[in-house]
Amino acid sequence: MLYTQEYIRETEATRVRVLSEALPYIQKFAGRTVVVKYGGAAMKDSNLKDQVIRDIVFLASVGVRPIVIHGGGPEINSWLGKLGIEPQFKNGLRVTDAATMDVVEMVLVGRVNKELVSRINHAGGNAVGLCGKDGNLFVARPEGQKGIGFVGEVSSVDVRLVESLVNSGYIPVVSSVAADDTGQAYNINADTVAGAIAAALEAEKLILLTDTPGVLTDPKDPSSLIPKLDIQQSRELIDTGVVSGGMIPKVNCCVRSLAQGVRAAHIIDGRIPHALLLEIFTDEGIGSMIVGSAFTN
Numbered sequence: 001m002l003y004t005q006e007y008i009r010e011t012e013a014t015r016v017r018v019l020s021e022a023l024p025y026i027q028k029f030a031g032r033t034v035v036v037k038y039g040g041a042a043m044k045d046s047n048l049k050d051q052v053i054r055d056i057v058f059l060a061s062v063g064v065r066p067i068v069i070h071g072g073g074p075e076i077n078s079w080l081g082k083l084g085i086e087p088q089f090k091n092g093l094r095v096t097d098a099a100t101m102d103v104v105e106m107v108l109v110g111r112v113n114k115e116l117v118s119r120i121n122h123a124g125g126n127a128v129g130l131c132g133k134d135g136n137l138f139v140a141r142p143e144g145q146k147g148i149g150f151v152g153e154v155s156s157v158d159v160r161l162v163e164s165l166v167n168s169g170y171i172p173v174v175s176s177v178a179a180d181d182t183g184q185a186y187n188i189n190a191d192t193v194a195g196a197i198a199a200a201l202e203a204e205k206l207i208l209l210t211d212t213p214g215v216l217t218d219p220k221d222p223s224s225l226i227p228k229l230d231i232q233q234s235r236e237l238i239d240t241g242v243v244s245g246g247m248i249p250k251v252n253c254c255v256r257s258l259a260q261g262v263r264a265a266h267i268i269d270g271r272i273p274h275a276l277l278l279e280i281f282t283d284e285g286i287g288s289m290i291v292g293s294a295f296t297n
Helices: 002-029 046-061 073-082 098-122 160-167 190-201 231-239 247-259 275-281
Strands: 033-038 065-070 127-131 138-142 151-157 171-175 177-179 185-188 205-210 228-230 264-269 288-291
Touching: 002 275, 033 046, 033 190, 046 065, 046 098, 046 171, 046 275, 065 098, 065 160, 065 190, 073 098, 098 127, 098 171, 098 177, 098 185, 127 160, 138 185, 138 190, 151 190, 160 171, 160 190, 185 190, 190 205, 190 247, 205 247, 205 275, 228 231, 231 247, 231 288, 247 264, 247 288, 264 275
Parallel strands: 033 065, 033 205, 065 171, 127 171, 151 185, 205 264, 228 288
Antiparallel strands: 138 151, 138 177, 177 185, 264 288
16 A cells, blocks of 8 residues: 555656646747647557647647647548549649549548547547638649649638637647639648648747658668758758658748748657657657757757
């Protein structure tokens, strides 16, 4: 019995110490906007999903203003399969014909978005689901490559609706579907959307949850993580081929958002439990933080 009481006291002491150490970070980021791009394994594994949701609610509870942007690739593929439509990709982009676009919109806006909203609400948050069409939050234009169909880029952003919701205590959850000027729906990369919204809000942080530890000098060696780099270093790593493949658009997205006023961008491993809190509320962090040269100190 004594052992149990000692163990309980030790556990409680650890919890209190951790909260105490987090205090300076909580004070620093209270009232600041953090845009989280949610995807990858953290979206597929139910345990990780619950932890990400709890982290987002925790952020909101300590005064941080989180905004969640999500994709939903695996679930789109699952529904395309159920409907007998073969998923196709070209240069890393989903080929999106009219039938595929219908499925993308149904899955992202109707299913994935509302599931995340429901989970956040169930965990004690107050979430509202949106896509680019709501309040013209972001407007699409064609990505430009031939043969990829309704794949878009962000043409413009109007964050008044999101700001209004955040100011009223809500957590906006945004899916990466938008319409162009004619009303045609487009599928947009969720990283791109997150970067554009973070830039328009001049967010304190843009955080991309990924399936990699961060920016690595050797993609096969997790210990080669670069914990902090600036815009110039990021571009050099792309030019020299150190950053390649699917990491290029992620790093470019971070660089663009930094150039437009976001103070720091993070690429972190969403497979690590409570990755969000570890990155924001600890000295070491766990991923790669990219900063504009003006904020390196």
